[in-house]
Amino acid sequence: MKNKILRKGFSTGSAATAAIVAAVRAILGFPPNGCVSIKIPLGFYISVPVTLYRQNDFCWCGEVRKDGGDDPDITHGALIRASVSLISKETDVTSRSNLWIDAGDGIGVVTKPGLPVLPGEPAINPVPRRMMVENVSDVIKLFLERGSILAPFSQLPPGEPMRRLMLPLPESFGFDLHVLLSIPDGLSLARRTLNPRLGVVDGLSILGTSGLVKPFSHEAYEETIDYALRFAKTNGCSTVVLTTGGKSEHYVRSLLPDLPEAAFIQIADFFGFAVKRAEEYGFDEIIHAVFFGKAVKMAMGFPYTHAREGLIDMTELARKANLYGEIAKAVSSANTARQVLEMLKEIANFEAIQSISREALHVSRRFAPRIYRRRLILFDYDGTILFDESL
Numbered sequence: 001m002k003n004k005i006l007r008k009g010f011s012t013g014s015a016a017t018a019a020i021v022a023a024v025r026a027i028l029g030f031p032p033n034g035c036v037s038i039k040i041p042l043g044f045y046i047s048v049p050v051t052l053y054r055q056n057d058f059c060w061c062g063e064v065r066k067d068g069g070d071d072p073d074i075t076h077g078a079l080i081r082a083s084v085s086l087i088s089k090e091t092d093v094t095s096r097s098n099l100w101i102d103a104g105d106g107i108g109v110v111t112k113p114g115l116p117v118l119p120g121e122p123a124i125n126p127v128p129r130r131m132m133v134e135n136v137s138d139v140i141k142l143f144l145e146r147g148s149i150l151a152p153f154s155q156l157p158p159g160e161p162m163r164r165l166m167l168p169l170p171e172s173f174g175f176d177l178h179v180l181l182s183i184p185d186g187l188s189l190a191r192r193t194l195n196p197r198l199g200v201v202d203g204l205s206i207l208g209t210s211g212l213v214k215p216f217s218h219e220a221y222e223e224t225i226d227y228a229l230r231f232a233k234t235n236g237c238s239t240v241v242l243t244t245g246g247k248s249e250h251y252v253r254s255l256l257p258d259l260p261e262a263a264f265i266q267i268a269d270f271f272g273f274a275v276k277r278a279e280e281y282g283f284d285e286i287i288h289a290v291f292f293g294k295a296v297k298m299a300m301g302f303p304y305t306h307a308r309e310g311l312i313d314m315t316e317l318a319r320k321a322n323l324y325g326e327i328a329k330a331v332s333s334a335n336t337a338r339q340v341l342e343m344l345k346e347i348a349n350f351e352a353i354q355s356i357s358r359e360a361l362h363v364s365r366r367f368a369p370r371i372y373r374r375r376l377i378l379f380d381y382d383g384t385i386l387f388d389e390s391l
Contacts, residue, residue, distance in 0.1 A: 009069030010048060011208030013128030014040060015080040018048035020179055021135050022062035023084035026052050027151045028143045031060075038135050040211025041127055058154040059085040074192050075204060080183055087176040088153040099136055100156060100178045101165040106186020107206065109162050112199025114339030120162050123195075123205035124181075129167055131211065136177065137169050144173065154178070181206075197311065199335055225274050228265040229281050237263045239285040242274050244294050244305075251383045252289035269294075272303020272367050279368035288364065288376040292353070292386070293337040295378055298360035303367070312337060320359050321352035341380075350386070353378070357387040365391060 010018075022036040031052055037045045051063040061083045068076035087100065103109065103122035110117045116125050156178055183189070186203035190196070195205060232240050241256065241264045243249040249264055267274040271294070278286055290298070296312055297305035299320055317340065318331040327347065334340045344352050361376045378387035 007069040008212050009067040009076070010040075010046060011128075011211055012066055012075055012078075012080065012204070012206050013125065013131055013208030014038060014046065014048065014211045015064040015066045016082065016124075016128060016181055016206050017131045017135050018050055019062035019064045019080050019082035020084060020132055020181075021139050022050040022052055022064075023060040023082050023179075024136055024139055024177065025143065026054070026060040026062070027084055027086060028140070029147065029150055030143050036062075038131070038211075039138070041131065041208075042210050042212065046211065055083055058152055059083050074189050078183055078185055078189060078204070081181070083180040083182075085154045085178050086149070086151055087156050087178050089174065089176055093174045094172050096171060097169040097173045098176045099133060099165075099167040099169055100159075100176060101132070101167065102157075102159045102178070102180050103163040103165075103203070104180045104182030106183030106189075106203040107163075107181055108186070108190060108195055108200040108203040110199060111201055112335040112339075114334065114336035114342075115198060115200070119199070122163055122165055123200045123203070124165065125205065125207050127209050127211075128206045129165070131208070133167050133169060137171070140169075140173050149175075194311075221268060221270060222273055225265065225267055225270055226277055228262075229274075229277055229283075232262045232265065233281045233283065235260065235262045238283060239263055239287060240265055240278055240283050241287040241289055242267045242271075242278070243289040244268060244291065248289045248291060248379060251379050252287070252377060255377065255385075256287070269304050269306040271298055271305050271364075275364050275368040275371070279370050283371060285373040285375070286364065286368070286371055288360070288374070289379065290360075290376065291379055291381060292341040292356075295357055295360045295376070295387075296337045296340075298363055299356050301363050314340070317356070321355050323349075323352055338381075345380075353386055354389075358389065358391075361389070361391045 018036050018038050021038055022032050025032055035047045036050050037047050039045050048064055053061055055061050063079055063081045066075045066078045066080060108123035110119050110121055110123050113119055117123055183204055190204045241252055243252060243266050245266055249266055275286060294305050296317060314334050315332045318328040323331055330343060331340050357376055357378050364374055375390040380386050
């Protein structure tokens, strides 16, 4: 089994985008034959199986089954449906076109702060929104060049403000588009996720940062980390930089340009495993490059820092941050670590952020006491350094 190549899947954001693109192609008179190609944030195209049917004179519907690859999660196999119609522009036809998206059955709505989507909006994350805009724009431009539109235009239907998005397209096509996006089993599936805890009600979230779902095998990922550490050691590195992913690695590379490439190792959520194995290989120094959410999990003593591995005890977080009074009460009732960070920055309480970061450093030392130098660099989500100390 160790030699098995695990199959990648695609995100709910990719599934929704593919369903929309297929229906747009059909309504423009160029329906795909069984599959549709979409561009994902990694910069290349993937082919997604799709089913198409015509709902009425104005509307085509695309359906995609979410495929998690060899990492099947709650949404694996869920049906994602997009009903698309062309809409007469209500303003000057030379102004930019809009993509109107209504969150139908099974798509959640955000009700609490601390998530990438503002409260009062459908739970469609920023990256899937950009994927939808880019792919819809590209397909319209491509197929408008091949002929005129024969489909009839409809009017924008009434919609609930909390369930409607208006996404501007980059140029004018002389019309808008309306999408009714739904996941028929989304409400029941959402009960088995963290969505209710995070304040996403009435359904699932449309997620995705890369467009793909990488196979999530603990054994496979640990082997990858072990290989990277061994490679760093055999290539003369005495220091390793343990990052949580591509974004934190990007930020810390610019801060430490003199370190060799082999020193930078993405460990994802495998904090405990990585530091213990780094100790076994005899590194002199560990540098952690993290964001606040991971730092909190580290400070709590979690060896595995994925969101689904235990929930953060916000009261304990307030205690570890040495908070008292009203701010402690506010942190204890917060929804996410990100929301806590925004609270602390708003009142300029950087001492609390430092307390959490130092505690994360101490936990790292408890996991691997024989490594005698360690450093933690805490980045804000825009790359600003919030904490940088050694222990």
